[in-house]
Amino acid sequence: MRFAKVMPLNSLRFKVLLAYVAGMVLSITLLVIAATALLQSNVLARMDLADAAEGLVDNVQFDSRGRPVGFDASMNDRAWLYEGPQRETAYRILDDAGNVAVVSSAGEAFWPADGDPRRLARGNFTFEHEGKTYYGATQPLEHQGRRWYLQFAVSARFLDVVYIVALPQVVAGVAVFGLVLFVAFGLCAYITLRYTLKPLRDVSESAAAISPRSINARLNTDAVPAEITPLVDSFNRALEHLERGYRVQQEFLANAAHELKTPLALIRAQIELREDGGNDRDSLLSDVEYMTRQVQQLLLLAEASEAHNYSFAVVSVQEIAHEAAAYLQRMAETADVHLTVRAVEDVQWRADRAACFTLLKNLLENAIQHAPARTSVSVEIQGETVTVRDRGPGVDLAQLPLLFERFWRAAHRRDHGAGLGLAICQEIAMTHGWRLTAERAEPGLRFRLSNGERSNETERDI
Structure with missing residues (x-):
């Protein structure tokens, strides 16, 4: 579940994603503001009129003499725009001399006799008619060597109604587009950052x-x-x-x-x-x-x-434990302590034999030094664990972390050792990848040696 982990605030990945989120929100906000401003101004209207006039040019129909007579059948579904009594839209076609060849139902009286509409050149213009403002556009066209000019006009209030209806649709479209963009690019950014920063995680784990x-x-x-x-x-x-x-x-x-x-x-x-x-x-x-x-x-x-x-090889832990016990037998007899080695099976580990012998010898020697007379010190080998236990006074809980410190010695041991025996055991265990711990046994103290490598292999097999 590493994918679902919460990123810390000082994470580089979090900061990059935060910058991405801020950039996306700012971009969408500016896009909505720009779209709203364009829809509420006549700049967009003039641009739309120029595009509409250019589109009408492609549908102009001519008679056999090469004179325009209107639009072809493809414009029938939009004829109501120019023929209705509302006079919200109109068009006309002029020749190069300014004479009207075709005019919509609004008639010639709809168009002003002078001003911008009479200048036969491509572009936008504005005029007043019956107290209403109209936006228009002129678009030239060529047919059989003659030049004609199509003029298209729309009332300002008609455009306002169109844009009032269109504005929520545009805003909704921008919002949906922004949301899809945010999710898609956000997921891509997260995955990209995850795999881009993976080498850093690997380096951190190696360190x-x-x-x-x-x-x-x-x-x-x-x-x-x-x-x-x-x-x-x-x-x-x-x-x-x-x-x-x-x-x-x-x-x-x-x-x-x-x-x-x-x-x-x-x-x-x-x-x-x-x-x-x-x-x-x-x-x-x-x-x-x-x-x-x-x-x-x-x-x-x-x-x-x-x-x-070290020289590593497969060794029998039971055999080494018996050798260590035999080596310390005289010391145990002097202290009136009984040594026992019990093994459920012949456990074999990959280890340096001499180092493993030193480790078990030091653990047994430490146990003998703290065991009271007429008690036993036992070594138990089972699975991937070796335990060495005495039945002495043990140590306080606060002293357990000190057992493997160099030169630390308990107060109730028999000899005056240097306090390095358990430290040597810990170094050997760590170098082999084993885990050596100490715990109170009530009575006494128990040292537990675990083959961490073999334990991990067993967990992976399971």
Whole structure:
């Protein structure tokens, strides 16, 4: 139902359509005013008389001697206009000397003996007869080498009656014509604008889809209107600058993590080789372990944000979940927590196996760290969803959005981690196109991992 969506007031399409509507209304209004003014003036009457006289010329009938005798049979249906007693219309035909050859029933006395009617030349004239104003027109014609002049006259009041009757018809005709024009051209304008601006909508959707995981993407300008292309090019150049800065930042983070790993390993080795130290030695080793873990997670976070670091293949989620549970079995036994993995079927996803293992391992590790002793942490695989649940104290609703923030740590965890484990999980999930969410389980916390790509395919199939 996108066609029926209401356009916002600041829409370019709305403004163009509004300009079109205003132009159409103004055009129709001016057309009605012009038609009314012409109908109420004698300008149109004179033009009509000239056309009527020219039409009468084509129907003049001549005798065998080449003299006009009246009109042919095609004029019989209009003879009443010139023969009635009202004397509202009249005609006559003159030779080049001004002598009357044919005259209507009004007679020669109807026509003035001097003035414009006596000037034998093409054109319009006006005269008075019996207190009434008449408009006339002279039209020359040729027959057998001789020139004749047809004069046609109509009273002003007759024209007034005609135009009074015709005015509503003309206005109605203009209104109907304007309405049809408005609807037809309005529909064409809307459809044209819709498909003309479609490339802009496509570019907007492409821009909205760009994220740190696809920062190398660029907007396509092939179908973009020429007026908008410079703006899209500028946006692409801005993306290039952002990508360069992002790559530099990620490379710095990875390089720093790599550089710190070796000194930390040497420090740890030196501390372990010391025979004295006692509690100080254990404290130093704990600090070095914490720093090593933090550096390792920083390195994983930098790698997880880059899709080109992954090698995608079809993997068994159940198999990876069992491997992660086995890897953390000793940690779970130390915390007196029972690990279970349940799968309804062998679910296979397209993923990087190592990244998928890291994601499930971090989720299980986080659950173990928050689970009370003698409770269980479960992994359930069903359809396109994997859930990891503990039965610990959980978190407040206000803290749920903070779970995937970098360096955020809950207050009741057992270890002193860096607060990057769940952030790494979120980066891996987003890079794969999955959806990772957290919700209160009452008791405990449930993490839900959904394969968004497969879910969308299922919805399309349905």
